[in-house]
Structure formats: structure tokens, C-alpha cells
Amino acid sequence: MYKRTWWIILPTVLTVLAFQTYWLVATYRDQRRTFYNQAKDALQYTYDQAFMESLVTVQMKQLHSSPKAIDSAIRDIMEENEISFSSTIIASDTMRGSTLKNARTTTMSREDLQPFLSSILSNMPGLRPDSQKVLKTYIKELAARGIGVGVELSYAKNTDTTGNHISIPLSISEPDNKLHARFSGVGNYLMKKMSGPVIISLILLLIVAGCIWVLWRIIMRQKALEAMRSDFISNITHELKTPVAILSTINESLLTYNGMDDKNKTERYLRLSKDELNKLQGHIEEILTLSKMENGIALAESNEVLLPEVLNMVQQRYIHLPGVYITTVMEVTETIVQTHRESLFTILNNLVDNSIKYADKPEKRIELRVKQQDTSYLFSVTDNGIGISKEHLPFIFDKFYRVPQGDLHNVKGYGLGLSYVKELVSRLGGSIKVSSTPGSGSLFTFKIPGA
Template identity: 35%
Template sequence: MKKRLSFLLFIAALTAGGIILFQCYWVYNTYKAGEQNLNRLLLNALQKSVENYHVQQSDLPATLKLPSPYLSVLETSPVDTDKTLKVVFGDIKHTPSIAKIEQVPVNPENLQRVKAMLAATQFMSATLMNNTQLNTLKAIFKNELGRNNIELPFNLVLLKPEQKLPHNKIAAYINYAKNSPIVEAVFSNKGQMLLVQNIVPAVISLILIMLSAGSLCYMWIIIRRQMRLDDIKNDFISNITHELRTPISILKSTNEALSRYGGIGEPEKAERYLKINTVILDKLDHNVDRILDITRYESGDKLARPIEVNINEIIYAGIEKFTLDGKNNIEFLNPSAIKEVLTDSYMIDTIISNLVDNAIKYGGENVKVTITINSFEKGWELTITDDGPGIDQKYLPFIFDKFYRVPSGNLHEVKGYGLGLSYVKQLVASLNGIISVKSMPNSGTTFTIKFPER
């Protein structure tokens, strides 16, 4: 069973790990793709700003500003040499040609591109920009970024002429000369903008990662709980086998003595054997009733019946059951002088009896048990303390579980089914109380139960 659960856990961990790695990889790729798109957008904006700067600084034909823009183009065509006279001056030959001016309309959609091409012909020198020109380009670039809904602080830096533009930088040539200077746009908060743009997929991925990790952790808890329940089941079967074997052996022996060895003919002996059988059967009946009571309280079939009772009388009656032989040391303290409380007397007696019985069984003959009741603002408190061997911290979260017993190997020095504390917790819950425990190995155990006033 444990090997199978461990294998399932390994498969689940492998699957969850793969999902987490994939989500991290997807988030990284999304971020890099967003970075590339932003760089491409910024580069296009810078190149367009340089073109617009050229257009603003150049003298373009006035015809491009008309409602129907056009360009005047000088078109020349050679004259047919068979029909014209060739003029020869030494080695220089001149072929006559015909020239004419035509008006070429410009499509408004291509107007900006035409302006940029014409402006480019006027910026063929490799001269550097001065500060005024650079500020003008900066203003144009800022407007271009605004048109693309980009608001990032930036600065323009002039670089030395290079054959190629710097890699992974937002840079463009200033003009069309062979050794043109380069202008670079340096942004200060580009990473922050990328994070804002990718925040939604990043958050979704983070949620998926957390869900995957949480599911894996929850699965691990369930598997551990299942393994623990399996151990409890095996321990319970082992315990109940040992606990039932003793009364069965006693009943079998007394029955055999009565039937085979003439015990039925001796009234005194028969009566003694029958009393022994009655005690054994009463104990078995009590344990069966306790199991049934736990089920009834859990399902709500059996409810508490609180009435005004004298709590001192209930506690003294409970102590008396354990001190008849004078062996057990049990002390009762009532510093708040509480007398009447609203509770179910049967449940309180059962709670005290179970906790005191556990303290005596596990603490030995010399254990000291102290029962204390105190009042507080919203109710009253019952505390049962012993100076026994105590319980290891790692077992405390499970001691109220049904059928759970603190592991002790295959030894069963103390008889029981692992029902006592589970039964106590169910009774406390039925009375709307809260039970807690503090214990350390070799330092004793303290159970504290708080009950509401009403």
C-alpha cells in the first residue's frame, strides 16, 4: 500500500513539476516576445521621427501642400537619329532630345513617404546635429511615441558613425550619407512597462503555478493521511484482537469449568464464575455502547441535555470511583468557588472519567492527577493535569482521532481501543466546548476544556 501511494505521489510530483516548469517557460517567452514587439515599435517610431525631422527641416515643393498634391517632373526623350541632324564637334557627338514638364499627381496615402524621399536627398552630408536640432528631433520622437500610447522617459544620444547599427539598441541613422552619425534612444523604465503589459498572463500563470503546487501539497497531505489511517487501522485491528482475546479466553474458561468440571453442581463456585462473566460482558457492552455513542453524537442522533447541576458533586463522585482502593492520588481544586453550572451531568462525568482513567493507566501507580475548575468571563474551565510520562509533540495533533493510539510498536502494555480521547472530544463538542492539550515527554500532560456559560 505504501509503495503504491509513494509511486502515485512521485507521478503527481513529476506532473506538477512539469506544469510549473512549462508555466515558467511560457511566462518567460511571453515577456521576451513583448520585449521584442516593444523594441520593434520603438525603433519604427524613431525611424519615422527622423524622417519627419528631415521633412520639417527641408525645402519641399509647394505643390505638395496643395489639396491635390503633385510633382512637376521633367521628362526627356531622345530624337530619332534617322530623321534628325547629328552635330559633330570633333570627338564629341550630341544626340538631340525633346524635354517636357509633366505634372504627376501624388496619392495622399503616399504623400508622407514622398516627402521623406525628397527630404532625404537634401540630407546626404554626414554632419552632426547640434543641441537645438537634437531637441527638435526629441520633441518629434515624443509626439510619435504618444501616438502609439507609449509614455516612457527617454533621452537621445548621438553615437559615432558605424557601418552597422548597434545590435539590440533603439538606434537609427540621422541621414543617408555613407558615414552617417547614429542617434540612440535610451529608455529608463522600459522593463517596468513590459511588466505592466505582461501582468495579466503573469498573474494567471502564477495562479496556475500556485494551484499546481497547492494541489500537490494537498495530495501529499491526503496521501499521508491515508497512510496514517492505514497504520491506525492495522494498529486498531491488532489492539482489538488483543483486547477481545482476553475476555473471550476468560469466558471460555469459566464456561468450560461450569460445563466440564462440575462447577454447575457447586452453587458458590457457579455464582463466582457467573459474576466474573457478568463483569467481562459488562465491559464489552460498555465498549460497544461507547462506539455507538460516538457515532450517535457525530450524526446528531444523541444530543446534550444541559441542566443546572452541582459541579462539585459530579467531580467528587468521579474521583471516588478511582480512589476506593486508596491507591490513586487525585486532587480537586476549585479556586473560583464554582457551584452550579449549566451542563449535561452524564457527559461531564464521562469526560472526567475518561481523562482520569487515561492518566492513571499511562502514568502508573504513583501518578498524581489534579482536577481544577475555574471561571472566566464567558464561561467556566475544566483542567485535568497529571505528572505522567507525557506525549511527544509530534503525536499531539492526532490523539483525538478515532482509534488512534500513540505508537509503541507491537507492545500493548496499556489496554485500549483508541476511543477514549475521541469520545471525550465528541462529548466536549456536543456541549459547545473547546478542548486543548499540552504535553512534553517526561513532563506530564494537561487537558484544558472551556465551556460556555450558556
């Protein structure tokens, strides 16, 4: 299952990464292409404006030096917003002695006329704009279009447009004579422009990674539950087989070896059978009760419970065991609490039973303590057992979970005791927590309302 999971996750991750990479690269190329198109259009516009200003300056100088020297045609052009060009075609028919005239008029706006004039007149002396002046205007034009990069301008006769470099031709007659613009900081500018797609891409990647992580946790959780289920079946089979084997042996002894003739032996065997049947019945009732609670079946009505009596019942149940020492401490002003008697006894009994099971010292010392906190009661069960490692503490109240101890049957149980305890505490309106140090013991604390 582990390998099959990786064969599902890895192609998914690689596909998402490949798609995101392709999308980002395509977006970067599109942004780069758009940048150079806008930069080239801005350069052409700036140069045309500068050329027309240079043309006006030259004509004004000629006007001041010699009023008759100004070209009236150019002056008229500069004063009009639209320029009209007229052409007439005359066709003569000598056979009929007639003449046909065809007149055509073309109108061009001043904005369209600027690049036309600059490409025709740029080679005229004194009309080429100063590159530094063009540069200042170009920087302003780029800023107006939202483009913030470093730029250098130069006039040169070459066609090199590699790297961060664009150029525009200055003359129709000499196309190799160009105005070149070289940019710096284009990469940073493009990355800022792409900040939106990059953020979206990162968010998508985080969402996908989060989904994969959740899926992985679910799969691992299911795997752990499957392992715990197998352990539960193994352990409960062992727990059920043991009393069945004992009962079978007792019956065989009584029936086969004339055990019925010995009254004392018969009584001893019957008491042993009763104890095993009580244990078996307890296991079955615990499983059935837990199943009922999970299905929403409520506990019986609460009643008045005498705390010293319940603590004494728990203490007396185990005090006859060798090496077991149970002490009770009560720090309460009111010894009667309104709760469910059987549930409180079961909680304390299961916690003490666990403490005894997981004790590795000859003297198993357990303390039952009760404190009163306003209208609530705080119970604690402290032992000097083997303790629980920190990594297992978050899971010990899970159903079927058992702290790994090597041999599953070294300690009897099937992983339902603490889960049952937590469910009962919750049904009583309380909460439970645990703290433990390996080698020093554990402390289980639960709080329930007193009324």
C-alpha cells in the first residue's frame, strides 16, 4: 500500500509542478514580448516628437536670420492639425477630341505625418534630435506607460538587437541608420509585473501540497487503524481463548478425573470458573457499552454518589494483589457528588488496572486523589510504572491503540480501556488528560461536574 500511495502522489506532484512551470515561463515570455513592443512604440513616438520639435527649431532659426528663407510649406504643415494631398489625373482622347480629369484627395493627421516626415527628412543637416534630449523625453514616456527600467540611447549603423536591446530606423533611404535603446533592470521589472501570477501559482502549489499532506495523513491514519484493528483481533482472540481454555480444563477435570467426588476441589474449580466468566462478561459488556455510546445511547440517570465509598471499592478490588499498594487522598468539603456511579467506578477502575498492568517494579504504588474546585471535582491517578513516551501520548485515548511493547500478549488487553474511559468522562460532562515520564510513571487527571 505504501508504494502504491507513492505512485499516486509523485505523478500528481510532478504534473502540477510541470504545469505551473510551463504557465510561468509562458507568462514571462508574453510579458517580455509586450514590454519590448511597448518600449519600441514609445521610442518611435518619442523620436518623432523630438524630430518635429527639431524641425520647428531649425525653421525658426532660418526665420530670424532671413525671413524669406523659411520654407512656407513646412510652416503651413506645423500650423495645421490635418494635411490634405491632392492629385489630378488627366486622360486625353485624341480620336474623340475629349479630355477626362480624375481628382484624388488624401488626408493625413498630424500624428501620422510625424513619422512620415522624420523618416524622409532625418538625413537633412541639423534635423537629427540630440540623443540626451530624446533620452529624457523617452524616460518620461516610459514612466507614463508604467515602465520603470534603466535605458541608454545611441545612434549607430548596425542591426544588433540581441539582449535587452531595441532599435528603430531613422530614414527610409538608409535603413541601417538607427536609434538604439539598451535597457537595464528588465528582469526585475518583469518579475514585478508577474508578481500576481507568481503569487497565484504559489497559492495553488500550497493548496495542492496541503491536499496531498491531508491525503497522506488520512492514508497513514487508515494504515495505522488497520494495524490496530489487526492487533485488536489478535489480542481479543487471545483474551477470549484464555477463559475458554480454563473453563474447558476445569470441566474436563471435574468430569474425567472424578473431580465431582472431591467437594473442596469442586468448589474451588467452580469459583475459578465464576471468576473467569465474570472477566469474560466484563470484556463483552465493555465492548457493547462503548458501541452503544458511539451510537448515541445515553447513560442512565445520574444519582448521588458517596466518593469515599467508590474510592474504597476500587482500592479493595486490587489490594489483595501481591506488591500492590493503593492510597487514597481526599481534599473535598462535600463527599457527595451528583453523577453516574457505575461510570465513575469504571473510570477509576480502568485507570488503576492500567497502572498495575504497566508496572515494572516489585512495589506497584498507586495514588487516588480527589480535589474539589468550585462546583467540579478533579480526580487524579498517579503510578510509578514504566511511563509513556511523548510521541505516544496524543494517541493513547484512541480506540484499539496500544503503546508498542514488543510482545502484544505480554500485557493483557486489546486497546479499548482508555478509549472507554475517555468516552465515559465525556458523557459525564468532563475532560481527561495525561502526563508521563518514561521510567518514572504516569499521571491521569480528569475533571467532572459535581452537580
